[in-house]
Amino acid sequence: MPVDLLDEAQRALETTLPERGDDYRLGYHLSPPAGWMNDPNGLVYFRGEYHVFYQHHPYSPQWGPMYWGHARSADLVHWEHLPIALAPGDAYDRDGCFSGSAVVEGDTLYLIYTGHRWLGEPGNDEHGMHQVQCLASSTDGITFTKHGVVIEAAPHPDIMHFRDPKVWQCGDHWRMALGARQGDDPQLLLYRSQDLRQWECLGRALEGRRQPDGYMWECPDLFELEGRDVLLFSPQGLEPDGYERWNLFQNSYLLGRLGENACFVAETELREIDHGHDFYAAQTLLAPDGRRLLWAWMDMWQSPMPSQAHHWCGALSLPRELSRDGDRLRMRPARELTALRQSRQALAIGTLEAQSRRLEVRGALLELELELELTGSTAERFGLALRCSDDERERTLLYFDAMARRLVLDRQHSGAGVSGVRSVPIAPGQARIALRIFLDRSSIEVFVDDGAYTLSSRIYPRPDSQGVSAFAVNGRGVFGEGTAWSLADLKL
Ligand code: FRU
Incomplete structure (x- = not known):
């Protein structure tokens, strides 16, 4: 050498x-x-x-x-x-x-x-x-x-x-x-x-x-x-x-x-x-x-x-x-990664009727665990806006699209340079979608239904775009109980 x-x-x-x-x-x-x-x-x-x-x-x-x-x-x-x-x-x-x-x-x-x-x-x-x-x-x-x-x-x-x-x-x-x-x-x-x-x-x-x-x-x-x-x-x-x-x-x-x-x-x-x-x-x-x-x-x-x-x-x-x-293959986050969890906050969103609500949780490094309840929901779309700027012009959307019956990751407003939409199918008759989401300063990884599907994308929001909102469009969106953790900044 x-x-x-x-x-x-x-x-x-x-x-x-x-x-x-x-x-x-x-x-x-x-x-x-x-x-x-x-x-x-x-x-x-x-x-x-x-x-x-x-x-x-x-x-x-x-x-x-x-x-x-x-x-x-x-x-x-x-x-x-x-x-x-x-x-x-x-x-x-x-x-x-x-x-x-x-x-x-x-x-x-x-x-x-x-x-x-x-x-x-x-x-x-x-x-x-x-x-x-x-x-x-x-x-x-x-x-x-x-x-x-x-x-x-x-x-x-x-x-x-x-x-x-x-x-x-x-x-x-x-x-x-x-x-x-x-x-x-x-x-x-x-x-x-x-x-x-x-x-x-x-x-x-x-x-x-x-x-x-x-x-x-x-x-x-x-x-x-x-x-x-x-x-x-x-x-x-x-x-x-x-x-x-x-x-x-x-x-x-x-x-x-x-x-x-x-x-x-x-x-x-x-x-x-x-x-x-x-x-x-x-x-x-x-x-x-x-x-x-x-x-x-x-x-x-x-x-x-x-x-x-x-x-x-x-x-x-x-x-x-x-x-x-x-x-099919299933991918779950390595179990050791729970060691990244710092402070814990409950996500009690409940039901939204054609509205958007800013949540208390904030952060660039977050893990969110949450269920979208499809039974009882009538919204055309409902889900989360992540890494939001205060005016929400910057945001990364993750939502259920009822018309397409798909879970959608939309990074058209996710910050510098990137764009585009990716999605995975949700089976007919499926009652809820279980989400586990990892946010880092320039990435999002979504584990859907215990890793049956995953969506991994880079996003480049401004450092202070750290808000999280829940939304439902044209109808009712029912959110199950959830949890948010801030994650350790190990500066790898
Ligand atoms: C894949 C790849 C490999 C190659 C390497 C070069 O991304 O094109 O086939 O060995 O990257 O950096």
Whole structure:
């Protein structure tokens, strides 16, 4: 590892820190100390602590040659930023240490990542790229030694996009899933190894066609969950379909079976894992207690990122516990997150008749738990206005739309840059909607009906837009009992 490159990058971060503006800075979500963040990488539990790495550009709040940022936590709530773990600069990863994963063998923590080189001018896809899979290791979990390339060539000369290795243990050997693109078609490749160094290609676990499957499947993760195999991945190039797939790219999943022949047979249709504006490149880890925990990049390529003007950008979602409910995945906030709760306030809204009411609760960092009672409600729309300015010109709306029978997250007035509406269906006959909402300075995560659906979006209200109102439009809205907590500002 060229130590001077890591030192230089670390110094660049420290020089930027005093200039960083914190108006949008998240209080309890992981974001880079300064500079740019995208995908979560190398999620792993090592020697009693959770380690999270991430795609990082320490020199500017724009994407650039990728480094691996690094943080760790003993409790999933308090995080310590560690020195940058990987820097690009060797011949094989000259232009970036792209996404990948981590495993532990004995006393050693291994990182497996994609080494990226542009063939022409940097950043220009047209001239092509060369991507290889690389290995690095550490015994202290802080400093890493690079071991170079472990997979030099894709299994077909027409594969140029070949990246994001996810490695896991399978009996007495290791397996790796990789996202790839052959011509204009996406595929999932599977490899096996005894020692993490020599890898044998088992073939294509799944193949798609440009229409309707997109052109590339980024950041695959493949794991068993309660008796079914889950393929979690981030397809590029899908078209919007009804209310679905309105983000530039969508983080999606299939449930099915990974057979002995290393083929993945899908048994469900493709579903988005989160229905907000900002959720991508999710990855999981298996916690020591058997829980499957998931983090995603809580942003989207090409979305407005106003915190760039403040010398940082990018954040990870809250850690979530994944479970399966028939053919669907469910995501709940990691149970440890209740430790964030500070002062508690009852939310006794009751019934609103075609009116709006400002609530007593205020804050930029809040958790709200509340039920919308559909039985007995006649309003066309009813719900909450969050992060409201005093004049309510700034507001983020979360409401039940009775005509569409959907729960809607509307960020058309959510502050700098962002816009758009996302929603999830509410089943006919459903009597109430249970909401658990996490607000941070520039994010909202909504867990609907105990995580049956989630909506995660970035919002950029002014720091003093902290009000909460309840409203009902044209009719009666019945609100069940609820609770609000202010949440700890950990200044992560
Ligand atoms: C996904 C992704 C990965 C790649 C990384 C580069 O967001 O495009 O496929 O490894 O970001 O930063």
